[in-house]
Amino acid sequence: MMNSISLSNATDFHELYLTTGTVLAKAVETQEGTSDEGYCIRTAQSEVSASLAASCLLVPNVGDVCSVAIDEQGRGWLLAILVQANPSQGVLSHAGQFSIQAQGTLHLSGQEIINDARAQLHLSAPEVSVHSDEMAIQTQEVAVSANKAQVISKTMSVVADKVEHVVGLMMQKLSESFRVIKGHDEKQSGSSRQLVEKEAVLHAKNVISSAEKQMIMEAEKIHLG
Numbered sequence: 001m002m003n004s005i006s007l008s009n010a011t012d013f014h015e016l017y018l019t020t021g022t023v024l025a026k027a028v029e030t031q032e033g034t035s036d037e038g039y040c041i042r043t044a045q046s047e048v049s050a051s052l053a054a055s056c057l058l059v060p061n062v063g064d065v066c067s068v069a070i071d072e073q074g075r076g077w078l079l080a081i082l083v084q085a086n087p088s089q090g091v092l093s094h095a096g097q098f099s100i101q102a103q104g105t106l107h108l109s110g111q112e113i114i115n116d117a118r119a120q121l122h123l124s125a126p127e128v129s130v131h132s133d134e135m136a137i138q139t140q141e142v143a144v145s146a147n148k149a150q151v152i153s154k155t156m157s158v159v160a161d162k163v164e165h166v167v168g169l170m171m172q173k174l175s176e177s178f179r180v181i182k183g184h185d186e187k188q189s190g191s192s193r194q195l196v197e198k199e200a201v202l203h204a205k206n207v208i209s210s211a212e213k214q215m216i217m218e219a220e221k222i223h224l225g
Contacts, residue, residue, distance in 0.1 A: 016069040019043050020082065023064045027052065039078055041068050050076030058084075059091040 021043035038049040039060055050068050052060070056078055060066060063085030069077045084090065100106065115121060194200075209215065 016071055016077075018067065018069055018079075019045070021048070021066060021068050023060045023062050023066060023078075026060065026062060038076070041066065041076060041078065043068060043070075048074065048076040050078040053077040053079045056080050057092045057094060059093045061085055061089075 021041040023039055024042050024047065025040040027039050038051045041048050041050045048068065048070055050070075053069070056066075058081045060078060060081055061084070064081050065083040066081050067079040069079055
């Protein structure tokens with residue numbers, strides 16, 4: 001038995017009948033999205049073509065039991081999915097912009113959460129925290145701008161074809177540092193100063209030191225040869 005809902009005279013129909021039915025065929029999918037041709041619904045009275053109502057965000061599938069509203073001209077609107085034919089899969093969809101707002105905490109929980117944006121993905125918050133046992137980032141280009149950055153890591157490995165640092169001031173405080181360069185190593189600076197508390201060793205097959213003006217060597221003892 002169908003219930004009826006009276007609507008205002010401002011609409012082009014005066015009464016809607018509510019019933020339940022089963023989805024027989026899905027709406028046609030296009031590049032712009034779901035078409036407005038509607039879904040084919042089998043009810044206890046007959047088969048009806050129903051458009052997707054704005055209230056139904058769960059995409060209907062064949063075999064789903066749904067709630068349908070039908071007007072006096074036989075036009076139908078699929079209001080909601082009551083029972084899914086396949087409860088293990090579900091898709092929420094909206095034709096335009098869609099926002100989820102909560103006054104308190106908004107929590108997303110799942111075995112696997114995937115964010116897939118066709119154009120851009122934006123994260124905006126006064127504070128962002130990320131906790132993970134393992135993280136992998138793959139990107140063609142990345143730019144990081146920060147007033148202050150602090151990285152604390154027990155082990156850090158950087159593998160890159162080219163790394164370029166452009167900074168106003170760089171300070172490094174390390175317990176130990178090891179560099180292994182297979183090819184050419186070159187350093188250019190306006191001035192350079194190196195302080196070593198204990199012992200400094202330079203070993204090479206060939207060493208060339210040149211100065212345009214002066215070369216000064218100061219020590220208690222100097223051994224040559």
